[in-house]
Amino acid sequence: MCGIIGAVANTEVTPLLLEGLQRLSYRGYDSAGVATITATGIARSRAEGKLQNLINKVANDPLPGHIGIGHTRWATHGGPTENNAHPHASDKVAVVHNGIIENYQELREELAARQVRFESETDTEVIVHLITHYINQGMTPVEASRKTLARLHGAFSLGIIFKGEENLLCAARQGTPLAIGHGKDAMYIASDALALAPLTNQICYLSDGDFAVLHSSSAEIFDASGNKVERPIRTSAVSAAMVGKGEYRHFMLKEIHEQPEVLGDTINALMHPGTGAVYLPEMQIDFAKINRLVIAACGTAYIAGMVAKYWFEKFSGLSVEIDIASEWRYRSAPVEKNAAMLVISQSGETLDTLEALRLAKKSGYASLGIINVPESTMAREADAVIFTKAGPEIGVASTKAFTTQLATLAALALHAAQVRGTITAETQRALTAHLREIPALMAEALHAEEAIKTIAYDIHTARDILYLGRGTMYPIAMEGALKLKEISYIHAEGYAAGELKHGPIALIDEDVPIILLAPPDALLDKTLANMQEVAARGGKVLLISDAAGVARARDTAAWTITMPACDPFVAPLLYSLPIQMLAYHIAVLKGTDVDQPRNLAKAVTVE
Ligand code: F6R
Numbered sequence: 385m386c387g388i389i390g391a392v393a394n395t396e397v398t399p400l401l402l403e404g405l406q407r408l409s410y411r412g413y414d415s416a417g418v419a420t421i422t423a424t425g426i427a428r429s430r431a432e433g434k435l436q437n438l439i440n441k442v443a444n445d446p447l448p449g450h451i452g453i454g455h456t457r458w459a460t461h462g463g464p465t466e467n468n469a470h471p472h473a474s475d476k477v478a479v480v481h482n483g484i485i486e487n488y489q490e491l492r493e494e495l496a497a498r499q500v501r502f503e504s505e506t507d508t509e510v511i512v513h514l515i516t517h518y519i520n521q522g523m524t525p526v527e528a529s530r531k532t533l534a535r536l537h538g539a540f541s542l543g544i545i546f547k548g549e550e551n552l553l554c555a556a557r558q559g560t561p562l563a564i565g566h567g568k569d570a571m572y573i574a575s576d577a578l579a580l581a582p583l584t585n586q587i588c589y590l591s592d593g594d595f596a597v598l599h600s601s602s603a604e605i606f607d608a609s610g611n612k613v614e615r616p617i618r619t620s621a622v623s624a625a626m627v628g629k630g631e632y633r634h635f636m637l638k639e640i641h642e643q644p645e646v647l648g649d650t651i652n653a654l655m656h657p658g659t660g661a662v663y664l665p666e667m668q669i670d671f672a673k674i675n676r677l678v679i680a681a682c683g684t685a686y687i688a689g690m691v692a693k694y695w696f697e698k699f700s701g702l703s704v705e706i707d708i709a710s711e712w713r714y715r716s717a718p719v720e721k722n723a724a725m726l727v728i729s730q731s732g733e734t735l736d737t738l739e740a741l742r743l744a745k746k747s748g749y750a751s752l753g754i755i756n757v758p759e760s761t762m763a764r765e766a767d768a769v770i771f772t773k774a775g776p777e778i779g780v781a782s783t784k785a786f787t788t789q790l791a792t793l794a795a796l797a798l799h800a801a802q803v804r805g806t807i808t809a810e811t812q813r814a815l816t817a818h819l820r821e822i823p824a825l826m827a828e829a830l831h832a833e834e835a836i837k838t839i840a841y842d843i844h845t846a847r848d849i850l851y852l853g854r855g856t857m858y859p860i861a862m863e864g865a866l867k868l869k870e871i872s873y874i875h876a877e878g879y880a881a882g883e884l885k886h887g888p889i890a891l892i893d894e895d896v897p898i899i900l901l902a903p904p905d906a907l908l909d910k911t912l913a914n915m916q917e918v919a920a921r922g923g924k925v926l927l928i929s930d931a932a933g934v935a936r937a938r939d940t941a942a943w944t945i946t947m948p949a950c951d952p953f954v955a956p957l958l959y960s961l962p963i964q965m966l967a968y969h970i971a972v973l974k975g976t977d978v979d980q981p982r983n984l985a986k987a988v989t990v991e
Contacts, residue, residue, distance in 0.1 A: 412458025422447025462505030732760020
């Protein structure tokens, strides 16, 4: 993954490229670079670390030029050093690349045999040298690029510029997204429309196998067979305004606090304005006719799918298989008749989820996506889509996207139950009413933040933390552990509380805090019994429950967080808040980079 951008215009492009890179830095932020074509050749500037390092470097040593490319990196091949930062270049060509060239080793050996000297450890550099080789053989830049593309295996998108060509930008897409922006006397490329928002809202997306030849006033696109094709130009709805942190110290904190509002927006869009019942008139999947729902997703979105399994099976009787997208797509799961595939993704670009969607479609599954970014590849490719209304999520750790996914899945499970006739109208009304209470309950739950800060102080020095829950709280325990790991770098695990005695109990001592998610549901007694088992072994428990649950356990728990009382159906939504706030405040105390934690990126467009 990585973000790429390019521009061919009648004005200086470096400032445009740098602003675009700022908007793309959610895709990777371990190094960045830009290159332009000047009257004398290729000018290039690259810097290790955050984009600001590159901005400072360019401020001291500006890069002139009306054509250029830029890159913000998430390292795959080769560490995050300046040498491995893009653009990669020879004396004739500069390239930015998002994705992975799978046969780079073989190409590298072939080029090395021709005495080509490599400057980096990246897979990308083979592209530069292959194009250069073909140009040296007498091909035009366009011919050399096409010949090179035909030799590359893997998933990639590319931007290419050439010495002596001040009005030619080539681009290609194979597997990872690439948008073309049509400006006034300017053409742009970028990994997403958000990066181009200040420059143009006229966007077209390349399809897989496409190759584009851009001049400042024209764009020609060729498909994988070399035929000239038209790709529709759409007016993008993405706002040019940079999303800001407002009064908050971090995007993550702002996004945690936005949840009552975005949950309200998401839930309202799924309800009939008159009856207040779940209302999905455009749902193309007939849940009465399918006998299995397969859910594939990654990370936090996968955990949302785990919660959904409990809801679908309980309310609609529909059998649900949930799998990590990168596993499902390679494990030859039998294709079942009358099954549908549901993918869940904030970005709509996660490569493993996208490929699971494509494989499912090829295998004949009806497909449905729950997606946050409307202009994403998955949103374009799924047969049916429900959009979460989380708005832009900038913090790398997912918060509001997760809870809006949960709300959408809850509504979808009720819809399935309704069309399958497995719940009465009365039950559906009651459950829907509980869902509608969520924004208000979340607003109340946010008041626990001060108490959570104090607890965060007590446990932020722990080396390991265990999260436990039963039923729908089991996935929420996993989500709590994932949030904590990714932003505080503390090792954490989420377990089904009943599983404790089958191994993890051996870890318990006074230095391993246990976070127990125990809303007042049918399993509360069993969960509290697990708490006693932990306490009996010297373990310190943080109990998260409502006032009644807390009252029952006050003497045993070392710490408690009190949530507003809620119906067990919606508890996964509400109980997500304290675990998000806890992870956030622990990470702040540890002094980590909360919004851009090490080694991570927001959209994972590589396998
Ligand atoms: C964790 C997190 C990741 C994403 C995962 C899938 O906080 O954000 O685990 O959930 O990379 O991303 P999307 O939802 O964009 O497919």
